[in-house]
């Protein structure tokens with residue numbers, strides 16, 4: 001049977017666009033539907049705009065640091081409106097670049113919401129006109145990502161999520177951020193860095209559950225010094241109510257009430273798998289609602305595959321990109337390829353920034369007989385003249401028997417930039433002896449990672 005497309009991709013985010021634009025040049029006819037904006041969560045309302053806001057949030061600190069270097073510098077003002085306008089301009093540029101890339105690769109794309117009526121038939125509803133069109137495809141790739149979830153709390157409609165946080169018209173004077181994961185700590189640091197009175201409410205004892213415990217402890221202590229940030233740990237939000245003054249009253253589980261102008265929930269994300277996309281159950285989902293796939297991304301309907309956040313493996317853009325490339329090789333280049341999800345480096349663009357790769361100490365101790373830990377916490381050189389009190393943290397987790405580095409955990413300025421290079425070494429199976437044999441670059445913070453000699 002002849003289909004309209006060899007491949008139809010549903011979702012124009014990182015994974016979907018990557019798969020489409022690498023399949024079409026191989027000589028296959030490729031279509032793609034995106035109901036919102038091309039670029040998906042990462043480009044439109046995730047990693048990219050967040051990083052831009054994060055850069056801005058260092059502005060006051062950077063200027064204050066200059067005093068120690070002989071400058072008479074001060075900030076005369078800050079305009080959230082200008083920042084958001086500049087950010088929007090850049091995001092529009094990137095969205096256009098994504099669209100052009102698809103066009104250049106020969107992908108036919110539709111601004112439409114897609115659903116499936118059978119394993120090869122896709123109905124496209126134009127997002128603007130509502131007109132429907134039916135197309136068929138040999139292979140279908142689900143790359144529909146995820147969306148923020150909000151717990152069922154009275155008054156939750158008063159809260160925003162990360163989706164809306166990027167479009168606030170003004171910088172709130174007072175804000176509460178609920179959650180203790182990536183998004184919560186990143187946004188709490190953005191708002192506090194820009195001078196908003198920020199409350200971070202988290203049900204656990206310290207944010208970033210699942211990260212190395214030493215790193216969490218260090219991060220928590222540094223967060224606690226943040227001038228405009230108040231931490232409410234071991235605490236929940238029990239309700240939100242419109243205050244007569246116009247703000248929001250946030251009732252905490254402990255009985256305390258916070259008075260704020262905005263409440264942002266960063267309480268996790270769920271895979272985007274509506275029933276009409278999943279053939280009413282033929283495409284099996286796991287208990288979190290994520291598409292069930294095999295190691296090659298194949299769903300329970302053999303011609304339908306899935307990549308990225310919709311599969312809820314590791315919710316990171318570079319992972320979706322790798323999964324998409326594995327899909328293209330497997331399905332269109334006759335080379336079955338599955339992605340290796342081990343040793344994926346990741347960063348939290350909080351303040352301090354965190355970067356991590358490999359096993360936490362806790363995971364390593366659970367799997368290896370003997371583990372050596374190398375740990376260092378220090379004041380980075382840049383902060384000596386500035387008097388900035390923030391510190392850096394570095395930790396290596398090493399398997400004593402093989403000498404292999406199992407995990408690396410760092411916090412401090414430019415941690416993510418440092419980690420990217422070291423992640424190559426970890427992926428290659430570097431040993432502690434390799435780190436010891438590497439000559440440091442002096443004076444840098446990163447040299448600490450190759451000069452730690454004594455296990456702690």
Ligand code: NDP
Pocket residue numbers: 047151178179180181182183184186202203204208209266267268269314315316346347348349
């Ligand atoms: P996370 O899963 O990281 O964090 C969710 C947080 O919400 C946790 O602290 C969790 O608490 C808390 N929570 C969940 N449910 C409730 C509830 N019912 N009541 C109160 N608190 C609740 O999700 P995020 O939304 O922060 O991020 C999603 C994913 O996106 C991340 O896992 C990451 O992979 C990706 N991401 C990556 C970034 C990067 O690379 N820099 C940036 C942003 C996102 P508890 O810990 O107790 O479960």
